[in-house]
Amino acid sequence: MRSKRDNKKIKKKSVSSIIIVALLVVVSVIIILIILNINKNLANEKLSQAVGIVDVTKNISRESHNFVVTNLTGKKVIIKNMSSNYSPTITGYIISSTKDQFPYNCIITLEESLTIPSSSIMPLEIECVPKPEGTRNFKLSLITEESTFINLFVPANPSAENCDE
Numbered sequence: 001m002r003s004k005r006d007n008k009k010i011k012k013k014s015v016s017s018i019i020i021v022a023l024l025v026v027v028s029v030i031i032i033l034i035i036l037n038i039n040k041n042l043a044n045e046k047l048s049q050a051v052g053i054v055d056v057t058k059n060i061s062r063e064s065h066n067f068v069v070t071n072l073t074g075k076k077v078i079i080k081n082m083s084s085n086y087s088p089t090i091t092g093y094i095i096s097s098t099k100d101q102f103p104y105n106c107i108i109t110l111e112e113s114l115t116i117p118s119s120s121i122m123p124l125e126i127e128c129v130p131k132p133e134g135t136r137n138f139k140l141s142l143i144t145e146e147s148t149f150i151n152l153f154v155p156a157n158p159s160a161e162n163c164d165e
Helices: 004-049
Strands: 067-073 076-081 089-095 108-115 120-125 138-144 149-154
Touching (some): 067 149, 076 149
Antiparallel strands (some): 067 076, 076 120, 089 138, 138 149
């Protein structure tokens, strides 16, 4: 038979292991909260630096699907308007890229607005052409005077004047 003294030892051991587990859980939760807070502060800091970013996935023109790029030579993008009744006036453009340098992801305003008549082809001279990465197209978003976007995908052209040169 066990004595009272043995029973006290068993109770002390079981209570101390519960306290250790509880302390480990509390410490783990505190560490997780600290890490989450650091990440939240870093994300807020980076977002506050992103002032000039424009979301070209919103406010897209309903006629956007009627525009295609037929050619790219030098710094001229040849745009075809296949719409029979829509003639937008282009006031600027954005060259989309993952890079954070000019002229990428910046609104570039045209010196003179350009109207693309319906059922016609019109050249648009842009600042420069992104260096092609294989056969990937780059995204060119035209800004209309109604502040809508016409998103175009321009085919890569290694002979065009690259932004990176």
